[in-house]
Amino acid sequence: MTQTAQTETKTMLLNVGPSHPATHGVIEINAELDGEIISKANVEIGYLHRGFEKECECGTYTQCFPYTDRLNYVSPLINNFAFAGAVEQLMGLKVPERCEYIRVIMSELSRICDHLTCIGASAMELGAFSVFLYAIKAREWIWELVEEVTGARLTISYARVGGVKADLPVDFVADCRKVLRKTSEVINEVDQLLTRNRIFYDRMRGIGLISTEEALAWGITGPFLRGSGVEYDVRKDFPYSIYDRFDFDIPIGSEGDNYDRYLVRMEEMRQSMRILEQALDQMPEGPTNVDAEGKVIDPALMADLGKFGKTKGLLRNEALIEPTLEGSQRRFHGGVNADSPDDWLPPKEEVYSNIEALMNHFKIIMEGHGVRPAKGEVYYFVEGANGELGFYVVSDGTDRPWRVRCHPPCFPIMAAFSQIIVGDQIADLIPTFGSVNMIAGELDR
Protein backbone atom coordinates (compact mmCIF):
# COMPACT_ATOMS: atom_id res chain seq x y z
CA MET A 1 0.00 0.00 0.00
CA THR A 2 1.31 3.37 -0.92
CA GLN A 3 1.27 6.36 1.33
CA THR A 4 -1.31 8.24 -0.72
CA ALA A 5 -3.90 5.52 -0.50
CA GLN A 6 -4.00 5.80 3.28
CA THR A 7 -4.85 9.49 3.41
CA GLU A 8 -8.53 10.14 3.64
CA THR A 9 -10.43 13.11 2.31
CA LYS A 10 -12.72 14.91 4.69
CA THR A 11 -15.01 17.81 4.10
CA MET A 12 -14.87 20.77 6.41
CA LEU A 13 -17.85 22.58 7.87
CA LEU A 14 -17.46 26.33 7.85
CA ASN A 15 -19.88 28.53 9.69
CA VAL A 16 -20.29 31.98 8.17
CA GLY A 17 -22.29 34.23 10.42
CA PRO A 18 -24.62 35.02 12.10
CA SER A 19 -22.35 37.90 12.95
CA HIS A 20 -19.77 38.12 10.23
CA PRO A 21 -18.45 41.39 8.78
CA ALA A 22 -19.14 40.34 5.20
CA THR A 23 -22.71 39.20 5.79
CA HIS A 24 -24.32 42.60 6.12
CA GLY A 25 -27.41 41.39 7.89
CA VAL A 26 -27.62 38.68 10.48
CA ILE A 27 -27.68 35.32 8.77
CA GLU A 28 -25.96 32.02 9.25
CA ILE A 29 -24.56 30.07 6.33
CA ASN A 30 -23.25 26.60 7.11
CA ALA A 31 -21.04 25.71 4.19
CA GLU A 32 -19.61 22.25 3.74
CA LEU A 33 -16.28 22.63 2.00
CA ASP A 34 -14.48 20.17 -0.18
CA GLY A 35 -11.16 21.91 -0.39
CA GLU A 36 -12.18 25.36 -1.42
CA ILE A 37 -15.33 24.29 -3.21
CA ILE A 38 -18.68 24.53 -1.45
CA SER A 39 -20.24 21.09 -1.74
CA LYS A 40 -23.31 21.70 0.37
CA ALA A 41 -24.79 24.63 2.17
CA ASN A 42 -27.49 25.34 4.65
CA VAL A 43 -28.91 28.78 5.38
CA GLU A 44 -30.44 29.64 8.73
CA ILE A 45 -32.49 32.79 9.07
CA GLY A 46 -34.66 34.38 11.73
CA TYR A 47 -32.07 36.21 13.81
CA LEU A 48 -33.84 39.52 13.26
CA HIS A 49 -37.41 38.31 13.72
CA ARG A 50 -39.38 41.03 15.48
CA GLY A 51 -42.89 39.75 14.94
CA PHE A 52 -43.82 42.41 12.38
CA GLU A 53 -46.98 40.63 11.29
CA LYS A 54 -48.20 40.08 14.85
CA GLU A 55 -47.45 43.68 15.78
CA CYS A 56 -49.51 44.93 12.85
CA GLU A 57 -52.50 42.89 14.01
CA CYS A 58 -52.26 44.49 17.43
CA GLY A 59 -52.34 48.09 16.28
CA THR A 60 -54.46 50.20 13.99
CA TYR A 61 -53.77 50.59 10.28
CA THR A 62 -51.99 53.89 10.80
CA GLN A 63 -49.80 52.40 13.51
CA CYS A 64 -48.40 49.85 11.05
CA PHE A 65 -46.47 52.46 9.09
CA PRO A 66 -43.51 52.80 11.47
CA TYR A 67 -43.09 49.02 11.38
CA THR A 68 -43.00 48.99 7.59
CA ASP A 69 -40.10 51.47 7.70
CA ARG A 70 -38.07 48.80 9.38
CA LEU A 71 -38.69 46.09 6.81
CA ASN A 72 -36.29 47.16 4.12
CA TYR A 73 -34.32 49.79 5.93
CA VAL A 74 -32.40 50.88 2.86
CA SER A 75 -35.49 51.86 0.89
CA PRO A 76 -38.18 52.31 3.55
CA LEU A 77 -40.26 54.65 1.41
CA ILE A 78 -41.20 51.87 -0.98
CA ASN A 79 -42.45 49.70 1.91
CA ASN A 80 -44.44 52.61 3.25
CA PHE A 81 -46.16 53.27 -0.04
CA ALA A 82 -46.80 49.58 -0.67
CA PHE A 83 -48.61 49.19 2.62
CA ALA A 84 -50.53 52.43 2.08
CA GLY A 85 -51.47 51.18 -1.38
CA ALA A 86 -52.78 47.91 0.05
CA VAL A 87 -55.03 49.67 2.56
CA GLU A 88 -56.16 52.16 -0.07
CA GLN A 89 -57.10 49.38 -2.45
CA LEU A 90 -59.02 47.73 0.36
CA MET A 91 -60.94 50.96 0.93
CA GLY A 92 -61.28 51.94 -2.71
CA LEU A 93 -59.47 55.22 -2.09
CA LYS A 94 -57.84 57.24 -4.81
CA VAL A 95 -55.06 59.60 -3.89
CA PRO A 96 -54.62 62.93 -5.69
CA GLU A 97 -52.35 63.34 -8.70
CA ARG A 98 -49.72 65.28 -6.84
CA CYS A 99 -49.49 62.59 -4.21
CA GLU A 100 -49.02 59.88 -6.86
CA TYR A 101 -46.13 61.85 -8.29
CA ILE A 102 -44.60 62.35 -4.86
CA ARG A 103 -44.83 58.62 -4.24
CA VAL A 104 -43.20 57.76 -7.55
CA ILE A 105 -40.43 60.30 -7.01
CA MET A 106 -39.67 59.12 -3.50
CA SER A 107 -39.83 55.44 -4.53
CA GLU A 108 -37.36 55.92 -7.36
CA LEU A 109 -35.00 57.89 -5.14
CA SER A 110 -35.14 54.96 -2.70
CA ARG A 111 -34.45 52.50 -5.46
CA ILE A 112 -31.31 54.41 -6.43
CA CYS A 113 -30.24 54.42 -2.76
CA ASP A 114 -30.79 50.70 -2.49
CA HIS A 115 -28.83 49.87 -5.64
CA LEU A 116 -26.01 52.21 -4.66
CA THR A 117 -25.75 50.48 -1.30
CA CYS A 118 -25.79 47.06 -2.90
CA ILE A 119 -23.17 47.83 -5.52
CA GLY A 120 -21.01 49.80 -3.11
CA ALA A 121 -21.02 47.05 -0.52
CA SER A 122 -20.36 44.29 -3.05
CA ALA A 123 -17.46 46.25 -4.48
CA MET A 124 -16.01 46.87 -1.05
CA GLU A 125 -16.10 43.18 -0.26
CA LEU A 126 -14.05 42.57 -3.38
CA GLY A 127 -11.50 45.12 -2.28
CA ALA A 128 -12.70 48.20 -4.15
CA PHE A 129 -13.10 50.33 -1.09
CA SER A 130 -13.18 53.69 -2.87
CA VAL A 131 -16.22 52.60 -4.87
CA PHE A 132 -18.00 52.04 -1.59
CA LEU A 133 -17.10 55.54 -0.43
CA TYR A 134 -18.27 57.10 -3.70
CA ALA A 135 -21.54 55.17 -3.63
CA ILE A 136 -22.23 56.04 -0.02
CA LYS A 137 -21.41 59.67 -0.74
CA ALA A 138 -24.10 59.74 -3.41
CA ARG A 139 -26.51 57.88 -1.16
CA GLU A 140 -25.90 60.53 1.47
CA TRP A 141 -27.01 63.28 -0.93
CA ILE A 142 -30.21 61.39 -1.62
CA TRP A 143 -30.78 60.75 2.05
CA GLU A 144 -30.38 64.44 2.74
CA LEU A 145 -33.10 65.03 0.20
CA VAL A 146 -35.24 62.39 1.87
CA GLU A 147 -34.59 63.98 5.22
CA GLU A 148 -35.72 67.34 3.89
CA VAL A 149 -39.00 65.82 2.72
CA THR A 150 -39.81 63.37 5.49
CA GLY A 151 -37.92 64.69 8.49
CA ALA A 152 -35.91 61.50 8.95
CA ARG A 153 -33.26 59.52 7.13
CA LEU A 154 -34.36 55.97 7.75
CA THR A 155 -37.39 55.76 9.99
CA ILE A 156 -39.37 58.01 7.75
CA SER A 157 -43.02 56.92 8.21
CA TYR A 158 -43.90 59.26 5.39
CA ALA A 159 -46.89 57.54 3.86
CA ARG A 160 -50.39 57.77 5.23
CA VAL A 161 -53.54 55.98 4.23
CA GLY A 162 -54.83 58.22 1.47
CA GLY A 163 -51.78 60.36 1.06
CA VAL A 164 -48.45 61.33 2.50
CA LYS A 165 -47.42 63.09 5.67
CA ALA A 166 -46.69 66.43 4.08
CA ASP A 167 -46.15 68.08 0.76
CA LEU A 168 -42.70 68.50 -0.72
CA PRO A 169 -40.56 71.41 0.46
CA VAL A 170 -40.69 74.53 -1.68
CA ASP A 171 -37.36 74.11 -3.45
CA PHE A 172 -37.51 70.34 -3.73
CA VAL A 173 -37.62 70.09 -7.52
CA ALA A 174 -34.48 72.16 -7.98
CA ASP A 175 -32.66 70.31 -5.19
CA CYS A 176 -33.67 66.98 -6.60
CA ARG A 177 -32.40 67.81 -10.07
CA LYS A 178 -29.11 68.93 -8.59
CA VAL A 179 -28.75 65.70 -6.60
CA LEU A 180 -29.64 63.63 -9.66
CA ARG A 181 -26.98 65.35 -11.72
CA LYS A 182 -24.34 64.74 -9.07
CA THR A 183 -25.48 61.16 -8.49
CA SER A 184 -25.37 60.36 -12.16
CA GLU A 185 -21.75 61.53 -12.21
CA VAL A 186 -21.02 59.17 -9.33
CA ILE A 187 -22.71 56.31 -11.16
CA ASN A 188 -20.54 57.00 -14.20
CA GLU A 189 -17.51 57.03 -11.96
CA VAL A 190 -18.48 53.70 -10.40
CA ASP A 191 -19.11 52.38 -13.88
CA GLN A 192 -15.60 53.37 -14.98
CA LEU A 193 -14.04 51.87 -11.88
CA LEU A 194 -15.84 48.54 -11.92
CA THR A 195 -17.44 47.50 -15.18
CA ARG A 196 -14.25 46.86 -17.11
CA ASN A 197 -12.09 46.19 -14.10
CA ARG A 198 -10.25 42.91 -14.61
CA ILE A 199 -10.37 41.80 -10.97
CA PHE A 200 -14.00 42.74 -10.50
CA TYR A 201 -15.00 41.09 -13.77
CA ASP A 202 -13.20 37.85 -12.98
CA ARG A 203 -14.71 37.66 -9.54
CA MET A 204 -18.25 38.35 -10.77
CA ARG A 205 -18.53 36.70 -14.20
CA GLY A 206 -19.81 33.15 -14.12
CA ILE A 207 -20.21 33.15 -10.36
CA GLY A 208 -23.51 32.62 -8.56
CA LEU A 209 -25.19 31.23 -11.65
CA ILE A 210 -28.91 30.63 -11.76
CA SER A 211 -30.79 29.68 -14.89
CA THR A 212 -34.04 31.26 -16.01
CA GLU A 213 -36.07 28.14 -15.21
CA GLU A 214 -34.57 27.79 -11.77
CA ALA A 215 -35.09 31.46 -10.97
CA LEU A 216 -38.75 31.19 -11.92
CA ALA A 217 -39.21 27.95 -10.00
CA TRP A 218 -37.80 29.58 -6.88
CA GLY A 219 -40.18 32.53 -7.28
CA ILE A 220 -37.33 35.01 -7.55
CA THR A 221 -38.17 38.53 -8.74
CA GLY A 222 -36.46 41.86 -9.19
CA PRO A 223 -32.91 42.48 -10.46
CA PHE A 224 -31.99 38.91 -9.57
CA LEU A 225 -34.59 37.49 -11.97
CA ARG A 226 -33.87 40.11 -14.62
CA GLY A 227 -30.20 39.17 -14.43
CA SER A 228 -31.31 35.70 -15.53
CA GLY A 229 -33.00 37.13 -18.58
CA VAL A 230 -36.66 37.43 -17.63
CA GLU A 231 -38.21 40.75 -18.49
CA TYR A 232 -40.47 40.99 -15.49
CA ASP A 233 -40.93 44.21 -13.60
CA VAL A 234 -44.09 44.99 -11.66
CA ARG A 235 -43.87 48.61 -12.77
CA LYS A 236 -44.25 47.53 -16.39
CA ASP A 237 -46.25 44.32 -16.15
CA PHE A 238 -48.79 45.29 -13.52
CA PRO A 239 -48.50 49.09 -13.55
CA TYR A 240 -49.55 50.47 -10.21
CA SER A 241 -49.78 54.09 -9.12
CA ILE A 242 -48.95 56.10 -12.26
CA TYR A 243 -46.04 54.08 -13.63
CA ASP A 244 -47.84 53.59 -16.94
CA ARG A 245 -47.23 57.26 -17.73
CA PHE A 246 -43.47 57.05 -17.79
CA ASP A 247 -41.17 55.95 -20.50
CA PHE A 248 -38.47 53.62 -19.20
CA ASP A 249 -36.77 50.38 -20.11
CA ILE A 250 -36.28 47.14 -18.24
CA PRO A 251 -32.66 45.98 -18.45
CA ILE A 252 -32.13 42.23 -18.54
CA GLY A 253 -29.06 40.03 -18.34
CA SER A 254 -28.22 36.94 -20.32
CA GLU A 255 -26.03 34.72 -18.14
CA GLY A 256 -27.72 34.94 -14.75
CA ASP A 257 -24.49 35.52 -12.84
CA ASN A 258 -23.30 38.16 -10.42
CA TYR A 259 -21.90 40.35 -13.15
CA ASP A 260 -25.23 40.49 -14.98
CA ARG A 261 -27.00 41.41 -11.80
CA TYR A 262 -24.48 44.17 -11.24
CA LEU A 263 -25.07 45.49 -14.77
CA VAL A 264 -28.84 45.28 -14.33
CA ARG A 265 -28.66 47.31 -11.14
CA MET A 266 -26.41 49.93 -12.75
CA GLU A 267 -28.82 50.34 -15.64
CA GLU A 268 -31.84 50.40 -13.36
CA MET A 269 -30.44 53.38 -11.53
CA ARG A 270 -30.18 55.23 -14.84
CA GLN A 271 -33.73 54.20 -15.73
CA SER A 272 -34.92 55.39 -12.32
CA MET A 273 -33.36 58.73 -13.11
CA ARG A 274 -35.26 58.82 -16.39
CA ILE A 275 -38.48 58.23 -14.49
CA LEU A 276 -37.53 60.90 -11.98
CA GLU A 277 -36.82 63.47 -14.68
CA GLN A 278 -40.19 62.81 -16.28
CA ALA A 279 -42.00 62.86 -12.95
CA LEU A 280 -40.38 66.13 -11.91
CA ASP A 281 -41.42 67.66 -15.24
CA GLN A 282 -44.99 66.40 -15.11
CA MET A 283 -45.76 66.88 -11.42
CA PRO A 284 -48.82 69.10 -11.09
CA GLU A 285 -49.24 71.73 -8.44
CA GLY A 286 -51.63 70.76 -5.71
CA PRO A 287 -54.71 72.84 -4.97
CA THR A 288 -53.77 76.02 -3.18
CA ASN A 289 -55.13 76.90 0.17
CA VAL A 290 -57.51 79.68 -0.71
CA ASP A 291 -61.28 79.70 -0.55
CA ALA A 292 -63.68 80.37 -3.38
CA GLU A 293 -63.39 84.11 -2.83
CA GLY A 294 -59.63 83.93 -2.89
CA LYS A 295 -59.41 84.81 0.76
CA VAL A 296 -56.58 83.27 2.70
CA ILE A 297 -56.38 83.15 6.45
CA ASP A 298 -53.19 83.11 8.38
CA PRO A 299 -52.97 79.75 10.19
CA ALA A 300 -52.02 81.06 13.59
CA LEU A 301 -54.83 83.62 13.46
CA MET A 302 -57.31 80.98 12.40
CA ALA A 303 -56.30 78.69 15.25
CA ASP A 304 -56.50 81.56 17.74
CA LEU A 305 -59.94 82.61 16.57
CA GLY A 306 -61.07 79.02 16.90
CA LYS A 307 -59.68 78.62 20.38
CA PHE A 308 -61.67 81.66 21.50
CA GLY A 309 -64.79 80.31 19.90
CA LYS A 310 -64.93 83.02 17.23
CA THR A 311 -65.73 80.60 14.46
CA LYS A 312 -68.23 82.75 12.61
CA GLY A 313 -67.30 82.89 8.98
CA LEU A 314 -64.30 80.62 9.40
CA LEU A 315 -66.04 77.60 7.97
CA ARG A 316 -66.14 79.05 4.51
CA ASN A 317 -62.44 79.73 4.46
CA GLU A 318 -59.72 77.27 4.01
CA ALA A 319 -56.75 78.05 6.16
CA LEU A 320 -53.34 78.64 4.76
CA ILE A 321 -52.07 75.57 6.47
CA GLU A 322 -48.62 74.91 7.73
CA PRO A 323 -47.33 71.94 9.65
CA THR A 324 -45.54 73.68 12.44
CA LEU A 325 -47.46 76.92 13.07
CA GLU A 326 -44.04 78.49 13.12
CA GLY A 327 -44.15 80.14 9.76
CA SER A 328 -42.51 77.63 7.44
CA GLN A 329 -45.35 78.30 4.98
CA ARG A 330 -44.99 74.87 3.54
CA ARG A 331 -47.97 73.55 1.69
CA PHE A 332 -49.41 70.89 3.89
CA HIS A 333 -51.66 67.93 3.34
CA GLY A 334 -54.52 69.82 1.73
CA GLY A 335 -53.03 69.32 -1.66
CA VAL A 336 -51.65 65.84 -1.41
CA ASN A 337 -54.20 63.69 0.32
CA ALA A 338 -57.38 61.91 -0.61
CA ASP A 339 -60.49 64.00 -0.24
CA SER A 340 -62.10 61.59 2.15
CA PRO A 341 -62.84 62.93 5.63
CA ASP A 342 -63.35 59.46 7.09
CA ASP A 343 -59.78 58.42 6.59
CA TRP A 344 -57.66 61.46 6.69
CA LEU A 345 -56.72 63.61 9.68
CA PRO A 346 -57.84 67.20 9.18
CA PRO A 347 -55.19 69.90 9.49
CA LYS A 348 -54.67 71.17 13.03
CA GLU A 349 -55.82 74.69 12.12
CA GLU A 350 -59.18 73.35 11.12
CA VAL A 351 -59.42 71.13 14.19
CA TYR A 352 -59.03 74.25 16.30
CA SER A 353 -61.44 76.32 14.33
CA ASN A 354 -64.46 74.24 13.47
CA ILE A 355 -66.45 71.50 15.10
CA GLU A 356 -66.64 69.26 12.04
CA ALA A 357 -62.89 68.99 11.82
CA LEU A 358 -62.67 68.44 15.57
CA MET A 359 -65.15 65.56 15.40
CA ASN A 360 -63.38 64.23 12.35
CA HIS A 361 -60.08 64.29 14.19
CA PHE A 362 -61.64 62.55 17.20
CA LYS A 363 -63.19 59.82 15.07
CA ILE A 364 -59.86 58.95 13.53
CA ILE A 365 -57.65 59.23 16.57
CA MET A 366 -59.79 57.55 19.22
CA GLU A 367 -59.41 53.85 19.65
CA GLY A 368 -62.14 51.83 18.05
CA HIS A 369 -62.76 54.45 15.36
CA GLY A 370 -59.93 55.18 12.98
CA VAL A 371 -59.43 53.99 9.45
CA ARG A 372 -61.86 51.15 8.86
CA PRO A 373 -61.71 49.36 5.54
CA ALA A 374 -64.64 47.13 4.63
CA LYS A 375 -64.34 43.39 5.16
CA GLY A 376 -62.17 41.84 2.53
CA GLU A 377 -58.71 40.91 1.43
CA VAL A 378 -56.18 42.33 -0.93
CA TYR A 379 -52.74 41.43 -2.25
CA TYR A 380 -51.08 44.63 -3.33
CA PHE A 381 -47.64 44.36 -4.83
CA VAL A 382 -45.09 46.85 -5.99
CA GLU A 383 -41.61 46.65 -7.45
CA GLY A 384 -39.36 46.98 -4.45
CA ALA A 385 -35.67 47.57 -4.96
CA ASN A 386 -35.00 43.83 -4.65
CA GLY A 387 -38.08 42.51 -6.38
CA GLU A 388 -41.76 42.13 -5.84
CA LEU A 389 -42.83 43.46 -2.47
CA GLY A 390 -46.36 42.35 -1.64
CA PHE A 391 -48.74 43.05 1.18
CA TYR A 392 -51.59 40.65 1.74
CA VAL A 393 -53.98 42.45 4.06
CA VAL A 394 -57.17 40.92 5.44
CA SER A 395 -59.70 43.25 7.00
CA ASP A 396 -62.55 42.24 9.26
CA GLY A 397 -64.14 45.68 9.13
CA THR A 398 -62.59 47.03 12.32
CA ASP A 399 -59.86 49.62 12.72
CA ARG A 400 -57.21 46.90 13.11
CA PRO A 401 -56.01 44.69 10.32
CA TRP A 402 -56.96 41.06 10.88
CA ARG A 403 -53.86 39.87 9.10
CA VAL A 404 -50.94 41.61 7.45
CA ARG A 405 -48.65 39.42 5.43
CA CYS A 406 -45.54 40.91 3.89
CA HIS A 407 -44.04 39.07 0.94
CA PRO A 408 -40.40 40.13 1.16
CA PRO A 409 -38.49 40.22 -2.14
CA CYS A 410 -35.31 38.64 -0.82
CA PHE A 411 -37.05 35.69 0.88
CA PRO A 412 -37.21 33.44 -2.23
CA ILE A 413 -33.66 34.41 -3.17
CA MET A 414 -32.34 33.42 0.23
CA ALA A 415 -34.33 30.18 0.01
CA ALA A 416 -32.50 29.43 -3.23
CA PHE A 417 -29.17 30.72 -1.96
CA SER A 418 -27.90 27.41 -0.61
CA GLN A 419 -28.36 25.92 -4.10
CA ILE A 420 -26.83 28.88 -5.94
CA ILE A 421 -23.52 28.79 -4.08
CA VAL A 422 -22.94 25.05 -4.40
CA GLY A 423 -20.04 24.42 -6.77
CA ASP A 424 -18.51 27.86 -6.31
CA GLN A 425 -15.48 28.56 -4.17
CA ILE A 426 -15.82 29.73 -0.60
CA ALA A 427 -14.48 33.15 -1.58
CA ASP A 428 -17.31 33.46 -4.12
CA LEU A 429 -19.88 33.18 -1.39
CA ILE A 430 -19.34 36.81 -0.48
CA PRO A 431 -19.93 38.47 -3.91
CA THR A 432 -22.91 36.18 -4.52
CA PHE A 433 -24.33 37.11 -1.17
CA GLY A 434 -23.70 40.76 -2.01
CA SER A 435 -25.63 40.48 -5.27
CA VAL A 436 -28.65 39.08 -3.40
CA ASN A 437 -28.73 42.33 -1.43
CA MET A 438 -30.30 40.53 1.47
CA ILE A 439 -32.07 42.79 3.92
CA ALA A 440 -32.54 40.93 7.19
CA GLY A 441 -35.25 43.33 8.26
CA GLU A 442 -37.65 42.16 5.58
CA LEU A 443 -36.39 38.61 5.41
CA ASP A 444 -37.03 37.87 9.08
CA ARG A 445 -39.70 40.48 9.72
Added chain:
Amino acid sequence: MSENPLLERIRDEFGDSLISAHQLDQDTVVISRGAILELARFLKEQLGFEVLMDLTAVDYFKRRPRFEVVYHFLAMRGRKRLRVKVPVGGMEPKVDSLTPLWPNANWFEREVFDMFGIRFEGHPDLRRLLLYPEFEGHPLRKDYPVDKRQPLIGPQD
Protein backbone atom coordinates in the same frame (compact mmCIF):
# COMPACT_ATOMS: atom_id res chain seq x y z
CA MET B 1 -68.03 35.68 -12.68
CA SER B 2 -69.03 33.41 -15.52
CA GLU B 3 -67.18 35.70 -17.96
CA ASN B 4 -63.81 34.68 -16.62
CA PRO B 5 -62.26 31.87 -18.71
CA LEU B 6 -59.63 31.05 -16.08
CA LEU B 7 -62.13 30.50 -13.29
CA GLU B 8 -64.40 28.62 -15.71
CA ARG B 9 -61.59 26.29 -16.62
CA ILE B 10 -60.88 25.55 -12.97
CA ARG B 11 -64.57 25.08 -12.30
CA ASP B 12 -64.81 22.56 -15.15
CA GLU B 13 -61.84 20.62 -13.92
CA PHE B 14 -62.34 20.81 -10.16
CA GLY B 15 -66.08 21.39 -9.87
CA ASP B 16 -66.50 18.97 -6.98
CA SER B 17 -63.74 20.40 -4.83
CA LEU B 18 -64.34 24.05 -5.62
CA ILE B 19 -65.94 25.79 -2.67
CA SER B 20 -66.26 29.31 -4.06
CA ALA B 21 -64.61 31.79 -6.37
CA HIS B 22 -64.53 35.54 -6.71
CA GLN B 23 -62.64 38.17 -8.65
CA LEU B 24 -62.87 41.20 -6.41
CA ASP B 25 -59.26 42.35 -6.24
CA GLN B 26 -57.86 39.43 -8.21
CA ASP B 27 -59.06 36.03 -9.38
CA THR B 28 -59.56 33.86 -6.33
CA VAL B 29 -60.67 30.29 -5.87
CA VAL B 30 -61.37 28.53 -2.61
CA ILE B 31 -60.78 24.83 -2.90
CA SER B 32 -61.13 21.91 -0.52
CA ARG B 33 -58.08 20.57 1.25
CA GLY B 34 -57.78 17.30 -0.66
CA ALA B 35 -57.53 18.91 -4.08
CA ILE B 36 -54.77 21.46 -3.58
CA LEU B 37 -51.88 19.39 -4.86
CA GLU B 38 -53.86 18.34 -7.93
CA LEU B 39 -54.98 21.90 -8.56
CA ALA B 40 -51.44 23.22 -8.16
CA ARG B 41 -50.15 20.64 -10.63
CA PHE B 42 -52.92 21.53 -13.04
CA LEU B 43 -52.15 25.23 -12.69
CA LYS B 44 -48.47 24.68 -13.27
CA GLU B 45 -48.63 22.19 -16.11
CA GLN B 46 -51.81 23.12 -17.95
CA LEU B 47 -52.44 26.79 -17.26
CA GLY B 48 -48.88 28.07 -17.15
CA PHE B 49 -48.81 29.36 -13.58
CA GLU B 50 -45.13 28.65 -13.21
CA VAL B 51 -44.36 30.93 -10.26
CA LEU B 52 -45.50 30.35 -6.71
CA MET B 53 -45.27 33.95 -5.61
CA ASP B 54 -46.43 33.70 -2.05
CA LEU B 55 -47.74 31.18 0.42
CA THR B 56 -49.17 32.18 3.75
CA ALA B 57 -52.03 31.46 6.11
CA VAL B 58 -54.71 33.33 8.00
CA ASP B 59 -56.20 32.35 11.35
CA TYR B 60 -59.90 33.20 11.32
CA PHE B 61 -60.23 31.81 14.83
CA LYS B 62 -64.01 31.68 15.21
CA ARG B 63 -64.66 30.35 11.76
CA ARG B 64 -64.79 26.61 11.12
CA PRO B 65 -62.50 25.42 9.64
CA ARG B 66 -60.31 27.78 11.47
CA PHE B 67 -57.36 28.42 9.14
CA GLU B 68 -57.01 29.32 5.55
CA VAL B 69 -53.80 28.64 3.64
CA VAL B 70 -53.41 31.25 0.92
CA TYR B 71 -51.39 30.75 -2.27
CA HIS B 72 -50.58 33.43 -4.82
CA PHE B 73 -49.60 32.22 -8.26
CA LEU B 74 -48.24 34.10 -11.23
CA ALA B 75 -48.29 33.07 -14.86
CA MET B 76 -45.47 34.72 -16.78
CA ARG B 77 -47.24 34.18 -20.08
CA GLY B 78 -50.04 36.71 -20.20
CA ARG B 79 -48.99 38.01 -16.78
CA LYS B 80 -51.95 36.51 -14.94
CA ARG B 81 -52.38 36.13 -11.23
CA LEU B 82 -54.45 33.74 -9.21
CA ARG B 83 -55.09 33.37 -5.51
CA VAL B 84 -55.99 29.96 -4.16
CA LYS B 85 -57.30 29.52 -0.65
CA VAL B 86 -57.60 26.26 1.22
CA PRO B 87 -59.56 26.09 4.46
CA VAL B 88 -57.97 23.79 7.02
CA GLY B 89 -58.99 23.11 10.57
CA GLY B 90 -59.22 20.55 13.31
CA MET B 91 -56.92 19.95 16.24
CA GLU B 92 -54.00 19.16 13.96
CA PRO B 93 -54.48 21.23 10.83
CA LYS B 94 -52.64 19.82 7.85
CA VAL B 95 -52.49 20.19 4.11
CA ASP B 96 -50.47 18.68 1.28
CA SER B 97 -47.08 20.21 0.68
CA LEU B 98 -46.29 21.87 -2.64
CA THR B 99 -42.58 21.08 -2.37
CA PRO B 100 -42.73 18.42 -5.13
CA LEU B 101 -43.78 21.17 -7.55
CA TRP B 102 -41.98 24.30 -6.37
CA PRO B 103 -38.71 24.34 -4.42
CA ASN B 104 -39.53 27.66 -2.75
CA ALA B 105 -42.59 26.12 -1.09
CA ASN B 106 -40.07 24.61 1.31
CA TRP B 107 -39.32 27.81 3.22
CA PHE B 108 -42.80 29.26 2.82
CA GLU B 109 -44.32 26.15 4.36
CA ARG B 110 -41.76 26.09 7.13
CA GLU B 111 -42.70 29.65 7.98
CA VAL B 112 -46.41 28.86 8.01
CA PHE B 113 -45.75 25.83 10.22
CA ASP B 114 -43.65 28.02 12.48
CA MET B 115 -46.23 30.78 12.79
CA PHE B 116 -49.50 28.85 12.63
CA GLY B 117 -48.70 25.23 13.43
CA ILE B 118 -50.19 24.00 10.19
CA ARG B 119 -48.47 20.79 9.10
CA PHE B 120 -47.58 20.17 5.47
CA GLU B 121 -47.70 16.53 4.49
CA GLY B 122 -44.87 15.43 2.25
CA HIS B 123 -42.59 18.28 3.30
CA PRO B 124 -38.99 17.02 3.46
CA ASP B 125 -37.83 19.03 6.45
CA LEU B 126 -40.70 20.61 8.35
CA ARG B 127 -39.17 22.56 11.22
CA ARG B 128 -39.31 26.11 12.47
CA LEU B 129 -37.87 28.73 10.12
CA LEU B 130 -37.82 32.11 11.84
CA LEU B 131 -38.09 31.06 15.47
CA TYR B 132 -35.89 28.71 17.44
CA PRO B 133 -36.67 25.07 18.25
CA GLU B 134 -37.34 25.74 21.96
CA PHE B 135 -40.07 28.24 21.15
CA GLU B 136 -43.46 27.19 22.51
CA GLY B 137 -46.64 27.88 20.59
CA HIS B 138 -47.33 29.44 17.23
CA PRO B 139 -47.31 33.21 17.49
CA LEU B 140 -49.56 34.21 14.61
CA ARG B 141 -52.44 32.17 15.97
CA LYS B 142 -55.04 34.50 17.35
CA ASP B 143 -55.07 32.74 20.72
CA TYR B 144 -51.33 33.25 21.25
CA PRO B 145 -51.03 35.95 23.92
CA VAL B 146 -48.79 38.80 22.78
CA ASP B 147 -47.19 39.12 26.23
CA LYS B 148 -46.42 35.42 26.59
CA ARG B 149 -42.95 34.71 27.98
CA GLN B 150 -40.88 31.95 26.47
CA PRO B 151 -38.96 29.38 28.54
CA LEU B 152 -35.53 30.46 27.32
CA ILE B 153 -36.30 34.07 28.12
CA GLY B 154 -37.63 33.43 31.60
CA PRO B 155 -40.26 35.22 33.64
CA GLN B 156 -40.46 38.97 33.82
CA ASP B 157 -39.13 40.44 37.05
